[in-house]
Structures are given as C-alpha cells and as structure tokens.
Amino acid sequence: MKPQLIEQFIALLGQSGVVTDAEARQAYCSDWLGKWQGATPVVLRPANTEQVSAAVRLCHTHNLPIVPQGGNTGMSGGAIPDTSGAQVVLSLERMKRIRAVDPINDTITVDAGVLLAQVQEAARDVDRLFPLSLGAEGSCTIGGNLATNAGGTAVLRYGNMRSLALGLEVVLVDGRIWDGLRGLRKDNTGFDLRDLFIGSEGSLGIITGAVLKLYPQQLGRCAAWVGSQTPEQLTALLAHLRSACGERLVAFEMLSDACLQLVLKHVDGAVAPLSSQTAYHALIELSDTRLADLAALLTESLGQGLEAGWIDDAVVASNETQAMQFWRLREGISQAQVRAGKAVKHDIALPISRLAAFISEADTLLGKQFPALQLLNFGHLGDGNLHYNVLLPWDVSAEDYHRYTAELNRAVHDLVMQHNGSISAEHGVGQLRRDEVRHYKSPVEMELMLSIKQALDPNQLLNPGKVL
Ligand code: FAD
Ligand code: 2HG
Ligand code: ZN
Numbered sequence: 001m002k003p004q005l006i007e008q009f010i011a012l013l014g015q016s017g018v019v020t021d022a023e024a025r026q027a028y029c030s031d032w033l034g035k036w037q038g039a040t041p042v043v044l045r046p047a048n049t050e051q052v053s054a055a056v057r058l059c060h061t062h063n064l065p066i067v068p069q070g071g072n073t074g075m076s077g078g079a080i081p082d083t084s085g086a087q088v089v090l091s092l093e094r095m096k097r098i099r100a101v102d103p104i105n106d107t108i109t110v111d112a113g114v115l116l117a118q119v120q121e122a123a124r125d126v127d128r129l130f131p132l133s134l135g136a137e138g139s140c141t142i143g144g145n146l147a148t149n150a151g152g153t154a155v156l157r158y159g160n161m162r163s164l165a166l167g168l169e170v171v172l173v174d175g176r177i178w179d180g181l182r183g184l185r186k187d188n189t190g191f192d193l194r195d196l197f198i199g200s201e202g203s204l205g206i207i208t209g210a211v212l213k214l215y216p217q218q219l220g221r222c223a224a225w226v227g228s229q230t231p232e233q234l235t236a237l238l239a240h241l242r243s244a245c246g247e248r249l250v251a252f253e254m255l256s257d258a259c260l261q262l263v264l265k266h267v268d269g270a271v272a273p274l275s276s277q278t279a280y281h282a283l284i285e286l287s288d289t290r291l292a293d294l295a296a297l298l299t300e301s302l303g304q305g306l307e308a309g310w311i312d313d314a315v316v317a318s319n320e321t322q323a324m325q326f327w328r329l330r331e332g333i334s335q336a337q338v339r340a341g342k343a344v345k346h347d348i349a350l351p352i353s354r355l356a357a358f359i360s361e362a363d364t365l366l367g368k369q370f371p372a373l374q375l376l377n378f379g380h381l382g383d384g385n386l387h388y389n390v391l392l393p394w395d396v397s398a399e400d401y402h403r404y405t406a407e408l409n410r411a412v413h414d415l416v417m418q419h420n421g422s423i424s425a426e427h428g429v430g431q432l433r434r435d436e437v438r439h440y441k442s443p444v445e446m447e448l449m450l451s452i453k454q455a456l457d458p459n460q461l462l463n464p465g466k467v468l
Contacts (some may be wrong), residue, residue, distance in 0.1 A: 056172075067088065068147070069144075070093070071141045106213060111142075113143060128217055155380060155383040156249065157250040158250075160426065165212055168193075171206040173462050183211045203453065223326050224283075226281065232356035248286040248287060250285050250287045267335060270328065270329055341391045362411075
C-alpha cells in the first residue's frame with residue numbers, strides 16, 4: 001500500500017487507529033482455531049462511527065476491499081482476510097462505548113465493539129438480563145454476534161441474536177451511515193433493513209452500533225447433569241421438561257460420551273459428574289425471575305425422566321460452584337478439540353423431532369464410510385442445533401484433510417437436507433461453508449441474495465469471498 005494512503009488513514013484515525021507493523025498486523029490475520037491464515041496491508045481501528053465512515057469512504061475511493069473484524073472468535077473464517085495481501089482489516093475493537101441503558105424500555109444501546117460479557121454486566125448493573133450466552137462471551141463483540149446471528153446456549157428460551165436486536169447503525173460501503181438505532185418493538189415502515197444486515201457477516205455493511213433487548217434479571221438458577229443412552233431419549237426428556245418447567249427451562253445441551261472423554265483428557269481439572277457410563281449426556285438449566293425452589297422442580301422432573309427410562313442417572317448441582325463445573329465441561333469441548341486434532345466442523349440445524357433419526361442415520365453412514373474417524377457430536381439440543389464434528393488426527397496431511405472435508409461435508413450435509421435442516425446454524429457461512437451454501441441453495445435463493453449484494457455493494461468491496 002502506498003505510504004501516502006497510509007498517511008491519509010492516519011490523518012483520519014490517528015496513529016493508534018492504524019496498524020502497519022508486520023507482526024502486529026499478523027495477529028489480525030489468523031483465527032482462534034488456527035485454521036485460516038491471511039495477509040493485510042494495514043489494520044484500521046476506528047474509535048467511533050464517524051471514523052468508520054471516513055475510513056470506509058477512503059477505501060471506497062481507492063477500491064480497497066474491507067474485512068470487518070470484531071473479537072475474531074468466529075469459527076467460519078469470516079473475519080480473516082485472504083492471502084492476496086490486498087484486503088484491509090477493519091477492526092471494531094476500539095468501539096467499546098455503552099451508549100445508553102433504558103431499564104424502562106428494557107433496552108441497551110452499544111457500540112459494535114463492546115464485548116458480549118460487558119453487555120451482560122451492564123444489564124446486571126440495572127437489574128436486567130442480556131440473555132445471549134456462549135463460550136466466547138469474554139472475547140466476542142456485539143458486532144460479531146449480530147453479523148453471524150450468534151446462538152449459544154439460551155436460544156430455546158430467548159431466541160438468537162436476531163431476536164435480541166431492535167435497532168442497528170450501519171456504515172454502508174460508500175461511507176454513508178444508516179441510523180436505524182430505534183428501540184421499537186413495532187416498526188413496519190417498509191422493508192426490514194435491520195434483518196438484512198443481521199447474519200450478513202460483514203458482506204453488506206459494517207455494523208457500528210445496536211439497540212438490544214433486555215429481560216428481567218433471573219434471581220435463581222439450577223443446573224443438572226444427566227446420563228442417557230440415546231438422543232431419542234434425550235429429546236423425549238426435553239419435551240417433558242418443556243411441559244413440566246415451562247419458561248424456566250433455559251438450557252438443554254447435549255454431548256456424546258466421546259466429547260466428555262475428550263474434555264476429561266484435555267481440559268485441566270475436568271471431572272465427570274456421574275460415575276455411571278452412558279453414551280450421551282445433557283446439561284440442563286432452569287432459571288426464574290422469582291425466588292423459586294428450582295432444585296425441587298428439577299429433581300422431581302428428572303425423577304419422572306428416570307421412571308420413564310429416558311435417563312439412567314442424574315445429578316442436580318447442589319451449589320453454584322458445581323453448576324459452574326458442569327458448564328466448564330460443556331464449554332471445554334471446543335478447546336479440547338483444538339488440542340486433540342483437526343476437526344471437520346458441521347454446524348447444522350434440524351427440526352428437534354428429526355434430530356434422533358438424523359444422528360442414527362449419520363452415525364451409521366459415517367461409521368461405514370469412515371470407520372477410523374472419531375465422531376464428536378454435541379450441541380444445543382434445546383433449539384435443534386448440532387455440532388456434528390469429525391476429528392481427524394493431528395498429523396493428517398493437508399491433502400487428506402481437504403479430501404476428508406469434501407467427502408464428510410457431502411455425506412453429512414446431504415443427510416441434513418433430506419431431514420429439512422440447515423447446513424449453517426449459528427457460526428456463519430464465512431469462507432468455510434461458502435461453496436456448500438452455493439451447492440444447496442436453490443437458484444432463486446441465490447439470485448435473490450446476489451441481487452441484494454449487488455444493490456448494496458456493487459463493486460464487491462465488503463468481505464469479498466465470504467458468504468457468497
Ligand atoms: P468475528 O470473529 O470477529 O467476526 C465474525 C464475522 O462477523 C466475520 O464475518 C466478520 O467479518 C463479521 N463482523 C464482525 N464484526 C462486524 C461488524 N461490526 N460489522 C459487520 N460485520 C462484522 N457462536 C455461537 O453462535 N454459539 C456458540 O455457542 C459459540 N460458542 C463459541 C465458543 C468458543 C470457544 C468460540 C471460540 C467461538 C464460539 N462461537 C459461538 C463462535 C463466535 O464466538 C461467534 O460467532 C461470535 O458471534 C463472533 O463474534 P466476534 O466478535 O468474535 O466476530
Ligand atoms: C459450542 O456450542 C460452540 O460450544 C462451538 O458453538 C462448537 O467447537 C464447535 O464446533
Ligand atoms: Zn454452539
């Protein structure tokens with residue numbers, strides 16, 4: 001990049017807003033999983049919306065492609081530039097202002113670079129709850145959550161990021177600012193532009209601010225760990241808990257025993273909650289806005305599950321520390337996978353009523369086709385989202401990894417489509433699933449998406465090579 005252009009960026013953003021040092025730039029060019037490695041001529045770090053607008057306008061004038069980046073915790077390579085060295089990384093990491101909290105309207109307005117955990121904390125400070133919850137909440141940003149339409153563990157009760165957002169502020173590719181920061185629950189004044197940007201992974205605009213919904217604070221919570229032999233039994237238990245506990249059911253996470261064993265091996269201090277051996281486990285959580293005896297409700301409901309034969313064993317956490325230990329096991333699965341080998345990830349969604357059949361068919365198919373590979377099946381059973389991953393050994397060659405990935409994707413994703421599911425549930429399409437999406441979307445859907453892209457980003461400057 002020409003030094004004069006760098007000088008222009010510095011004039012707009014200040015010295016701390018422009019990263020040119022080679023080593024410092026590299027930190028923005030690889031991902032948490034260690035799967036993608038790109039290159040960028042410069043990293044732009046604007047401090048507010050006006051600076052984002054000015055920087056994007058300058059990129060537009062010079063036809064520079066832009067890769068927006070939040071906390072860089074994404075699992076689909078969406079925030080990583082390609083290897084050409086031509087794509088500018090635009091990081092929102094300096095935009096960390098909580099702009100307003102309105103406990104009467106039950107809304108919070110924040111910069112896009114605010115961390116998810118900071119929003120949760122700001123909500124707690126006014127006796128409210130911001131319910132999005134996921135393993136990377138200490139590092140991921142609200143902008144990234146919106147851009148990927150993140151899900152996590154409480155979707156069955158509160159919905160995903162799309163349902164938690166009321167308004168957005170977005171910088172368009174030519175630098176114009178769309179101010180849609182409205183905290184309204186009813187607003188039908190034309191097409192819903194907000195929903196266009198949510199889940200678009202930086203390919204239609206750069207989200208700079210958002211108005212998010214708040215909920216009543218939970219006064220009590222109670223977690224349990226259960227052991228079961230089949231996903232079918234766990235889905236029966238889920239249906240039972242929905243009836244027995246109603247809105248109090250906030251999490252129903254499933255993991256196969258292979259996942260638990262991996263965590264026990266690779267995560268320090270991990271201890272199995274039950275001594276019995278079962279093929280599947282679930283972590284269940286109830287919460288309530290009133291002081292209620294959740295432990296008694298959960299114990300009784302799980303007792304009925306034992307009687308019905310859906311579960312073999314269960315332990316209800318006797319205190320917060322034990323509940324945290326359960327969650328550490330569940331949230332340690334991603335880290336354990338990174339330590340154990342190279343995972344081929346499938347982030348899929350299915351109707352909950354089809355999950356058990358899907359797993360049984362997929363296990364049989366993959367067992368025949370790839371008998372040597374280890375299946376790691378876990379996910380947010382409560383909302384129908386599975387991480388149906390396959391672990392390859394560390395020393396697998398790049399060539400074999402690509403061959404396996406292509407074959408596994410076809411086998412798993414074909415089956416997902418047969419069950420009326422989705423091949424991209426909560427991690428985004430990014431670069432990981434771009435070609436898979438093209439393979440499965442109907443021509444009409446692809447044409448609609450391409451015409452929206454053409455209207456908002458005719459020169460393909462926003463996150464090129466991602467999603468589409
Ligand atoms: P990044 O990784 O920086 O970016 C992700 C995508 O959004 C990229 O395409 C990027 O270009 C775009 N983007 C980022 N900021 C903006 C912006 N301001 N405007 C426009 N586009 C932007 N995800 C889940 O959904 N559920 C989970 O349970 C979950 N668990 C996880 C656990 C671990 C341990 C890890 C490492 C990740 C997990 N994730 C999960 C994935 C990830 O945390 C989420 O996708 C998160 O929403 C990404 O936020 P980020 O700020 O890190 O975004
Ligand atoms: C989770 O549910 C995350 O823990 C990560 O979405 C899933 O590592 C994965 O594949
Ligand atoms: Zn997940």
